[in-house]
Amino acid sequence: MLKLNDSKTEFFVATPSHLKHIVGPVSLCVGDMLINPSDNIRNLGIIFDSSMSFSAYITNLCCSLTYHLRNLSRIRRCLDRDTCHLVIRALILSKIDYGNGLLLGSNKTDIQRIQRIQNWAAKMICQVRKQDHATPCLEELHWLPVEKRIVFKVLLFVYKCLNHIAPNYISSCITLNQPGRAGLRSASDTTRLTEHNTSKLLKSAERGAFYYNAPRMWNRLPINIRESASLAVFKKALKTHLYKSS
Structure with missing residues (x-):
């Protein structure tokens, strides 16, 4: 029963600048109107541009x-x-x-x-x-400086994912690391995440991706912070850690 308003419909194609030559002209037909992609769109107050x-x-x-x-x-x-x-x-x-x-x-x-x-x-x-x-x-x-405030927000999402208080679409982006052999020192670290490797071509495009950056940032945290007993304890310990490092 959902109807689209032809004149208010807009879309955009998110493409890294070095891959734009691969994507040809794209248009969308809604009702009687042919809509071309916008340079940017606004969603929940955030402006998304085509290069992200x-x-x-x-x-x-x-x-x-x-x-x-x-x-x-x-x-x-x-x-x-x-x-x-x-x-x-x-x-x-x-x-x-x-x-x-x-x-x-x-x-x-x-x-x-x-x-x-x-x-x-x-x-x-x-x-x-x-x-x-x-x-x-x-x-x-x-x-905290702006850069550290961003890190704080991302690591907060990771803690919520691991403690099942985050949406599934975010939790599905990270997985706990499975040690290859028992007895290794890393096997006792039950909070370590699997880090994803990407090619050099995609690395620049994925530098802001949650699934790519969050595990690396999380694994660099001291284990006592990662194993915080509650969200309040984690936030306090994380802010102190980031404040000292800045």
């Missing part, structure tokens, strides 16, 4: 966050520190963290654009000069 680089989404995100920070800077003198911190967590950090697991493997230049926004927010809370370094402010607020 998320550059368009990061640009849109930075514009939105800049707008809020400029408005907050006008009234900062009227806010105490705790209120300013609360507002920035609601308007800035929540948007930085929303869907940030998708940014795994994104261009470092794009990640740095978001990092500059976070640095600006931290300086605003601490009321330091614009030209001052942001690192002391981030340490004082105990904020």
Whole structure:
């Protein structure tokens, strides 16, 4: 009983830049309309582009966050520190963290654009000069850098998968490692995941894939963190570990 609206239907083809020559012209016929692929589409607030680089989404995100920070800077003198911190967590950090697991493997230049926004927010809370370094402010607020926040989100999904509190479509992307021979030191590690090997051609295209990156990141964690008794304990231990490593 589902009907598609011809004029509102859109689609796109996700293809790595070095493989676009393999995919020919694609079109979709819906009703009486012939629809050509879009350069990007929006889904649940995230902008997906045809190369899956998320550059368009990061640009849109930075514009939105800049707008809020400029408005907050006008009234900062009227806010105490705790209120300013609360507002920035609601308007800035929540948007930085929303869907940030998708940014795994994104261009470092794009990640740095978001990092500059976070640095600006931290300086605003601490009321330091614009030209001052942001690192002391981030340490004082105990904020993880943007890159580590992405790692935190991905590893959180892995823990939920292994403890059966994640959707099946995510859990099916990872498998526990099966040791080849009993008695090996690795055989006693029951939380180790199987790492997938890919060809050099596909490695650049799959650098952001959950099934490819998550096992490698998970296996590098200390075993005591991987074996955390609860989600709350895991989150606390993981944040401390990432904070020290950053």
